[in-house]
Amino acid sequence: MGDITTLTRKRASIASVFFVPVALGAATLAQGQVSSDDEVVREAKPSRSVENVLREEHALFSDRLTLEPGINYSYSDRSQLALRGFLALDAIFLGEINVDNVKSHITTLDLSTRYGLTDRLELGLNIPVVYRSSTYRSTGVESGPELSELTTDDGGLGDISASLSYRLLPETQSRPDVVINLGVRAPTGTDPYGIATREDPTNTNLVVPTELPTGNGVWAVTTGASLLKTLDPAIVFTNLGYTYNIEESFDDISASEGKQSGKVDLGDSIRAGFGTAFALNERLSLSLSYSHEYIKKSKTTRGGETNKVIGSDANVGVFSLGGTYAMSDKTSIVTSLGMGLTDDASDISLTFRMPFQP
Template identity: 35%
Template sequence: MGIKKFAVILVSSLLLTSSLFASEPTKKELKEALKKESQPKEVLSQFERDYILLKKGQKEFENNFSWTYNSANQIFLASFAILDPVFLTVGEFGVENIRRHIFSDTMTLRYGFLDNLQGEISVPIIYRHDRYSKIGTTGSGNEEEEKTQDQFGLGDISVGLSYQPIRETDTRPAVITNLSFKFKNGKSPFDIDVDENGEMQDLPLGSGYYAVKFGVNLAKTIDPVVVFGGISYAYNIKENVDKTYYIDDDKNASTPPKKHGLEKVDAGDTISIVMGFSYAVSYNFSLGFQFQDDLTMSTYIWTAEEGKKKVTNTNLNSGIFKLTAGWALSENSSLNFNLGMGLTSDAPDFVFEVRYPIRF
């Protein structure tokens, strides 16, 4: 009986000891648990850079390739919102159909001045291809013509600051404010020659005016989901053009082209709202959804003949729904894919983006 009792006690002790060792977390499990704890912030970083600021002294380089396609009659593509309509109004002819491709490779450098203050500069390289059919609205011909144009070069450079005055807690979201300034160094539509038929001889790659943008973003972690939203206002600064175009309005060979003097352009300001969420599928992969709506006010021009004039069809509403995926390649780099689909007639048909940020 003593030996049996001793054997039972020994077996019970071994089972208890193995159970204790089995329940003790390994180093790998502890590292994965810590990684999971920080996962929502990593997911948000992959989804939308504006919401996660760099630490003091930290730097980040991001390469962002995008392909934007639009087939609508009215074109609204960020800084390209009012470029062509200005000239259409001056020349008084209509565009029947447009197929526009814009390929952009934007290189952005960010630097953390403080843990809650970050600066950045963005330089876009753009290739633009337009194919359109034109039907004249003046004269007696009403001839239809199809034409293609291509342009490659530097777009409008922008600089910005992001500041986080409020940190996220269990009961309140993080608050990040953004202030940016856009230059007009890209090829301006106001510097492009227009022939006597009112056609541009080249394609613009910039807006032709300076712009200031201010925004406020909110983000809240509900593990493993990050919910965010924000609003911004872009103020477009009035541009003095002072350019004269000679356009043959009546298409009559015996009548000289009519003089059109474009003095100023006041591009409509834009209010943007965004909301969405991102979900951590695994330790290094996330999926997200986002809705963005840009409301652009009407553009006004000043001509020598008529003075101040409202440009028709420039009060626009561009709504886009985005699907996003983020893949963390390492602790300092990730690969992100965005597919945006236009929801309104003023929005692009689709926008496809590939982003590769790397911190150092």
Template identity: 30%
Template sequence: MNRWFVRGFLLVATAALVPGHALAQDTNVDKAREALAKKEGDEDSSKQLEEVFQAAEKNYSLQKKGTHALTYSFDYTYTGDQRLDLAITNGSVRNIDVVPSATHEFTNAFSYDYGLLDNLTLGARLPLVVKYDTEDELNVYDVGDISFTGRWQPFPYVPGKMSTTLFGTLSTKTGVSPYEIDIKEQLSTGSGYYSLGGGVSVSKVLDPVVVFGSVSATYNMPATGLQQVRGARLLEEVDPGVALSGSAGFAYSLSYDVSLSISSQFSYSDQTILTFSNGDKAVAQDQMTGFLSLSLGTRVSDTTIVNTSLGIGLTEDAPDFSLGVSFPINFSGLKE
């Protein structure tokens, strides 16, 4: 609902409800007409909603050519589960081990985006990870996996029409690898392998709602040349396979300055094969994970929108829950 409509509505409501305003009815009607006329500088509500939505959903926004954006985000994730360690030799299963886990992970991340063209944005993300395992009383403070992204919008955005964005990602293995540590004494901050992915996202403004969705595929490159001791065996290679993911949801404009976003994400991960120096193989079966996210975008100034989020795991393999907050960092040197 636009501000010029609200002003007119309040004037008309006042004239109807307050005694003594009957003689001034013509004057109030004139004032209402004047208020209902869109003023210079009034912004369209769909544009306001799109700005708030774009701040929360990076896949659906692009930087203008030559412009920069730097964003800080903080996320807390809790995961508690029990994992099975299986070894398969000549078709038989042995060395079954049940490993309990309760992990608290805090991630401070800086994301940088640069508009190479009006319809092409390049970006990078640097995560700094703090992780605690309360079961084994372990902790780690280190850099996570640095990632690079590219987002391309093949068709110009047209108000009222669906917007399509193609994206690609490259995730490095700069974090502490889970396959190069003493698993009884250390924790990891990264995946341990390179990943290359791509997909497509779509969104459409249906004032005061934005609906959106995306699908993507990721190829996880095998990690070779490992020398990790696991019990009486030596791990040499890990093949994590491929992953598929999808998401869908909507963002609703509660006001000019507040927007609520609700989305669900589902992903499928192929089985992971661990190869040991004696020829043994350990296989982690494929997994399906689901996650529900709720995000609140709040405009605190003309240039700053703060997003707070809550995530809830929907499947056994997903994190139990997560909390997050993100906001832009404005530097004069990063302005166009």
């Protein structure tokens, strides 16, 4: 798309990858002797606070089913936009939008399920429902004194994802616990392609989309590795991940009148991060973390011509404060407050989750 000049670089992101040293203490971990083959033997079950940290940041490999309903709210405020394309929820909206300021609110309700088939294999499934609301503001033509605004909101099913985690190597005195994972994301949400625009009748300088997407519109495959090492009195682990978006054809990828078919190849992404968490007692833990995601440029193909979308690459950095509290042996509360440290990240993100094992 040669006429695309600028693209907002906002990816709600975030992938959750961390490098986390967790101050836990030998009594909390309840780690026992070392066997003859040098493998770490845990004689007692970890505390609930430790289990919560492992479940959220690594993999617990529990032989019990875990249901985890959650809610996430993110807010971003972008100013001085003059767009010919629009990036929303990891996808490209192809249209002509002229705004000076955009305030976006995204609320996601989701249900995650996890089940450890063995002490080495864990399955996961996530089903999200997304509600989005964006308010667009602009001054009059030629930057006149009049200020007008329009609001667009939409909601519906998001992109469903499934994952498989496998413990490749168990932890020993000399090596970390090594887990590899593989995931698939299906385009079950509303895609952002071919969405029409509307113009403010009192301000021709304000052009906004008529609806907002709830998904990316393409299939994606994710892979990664997680390493965990017990260093009394701490647990240290690091995660790396990569997402490959599969190129997809659409009947319409333009907001102009009439259908304009084409292909969209969303940019792949690389994720990494680090942080620390502290198990304060048997039930309560606190954490600090930083995650970073680099997103490559996207491409569009129309009429046999392929063009990179200028400005579609992004760096998403988020610093998070989190905590977990075990209400009982079956139910916990997980909270996280994320603060965007780069221009492409949401300004703020707040998450509440409640994993429980029936």
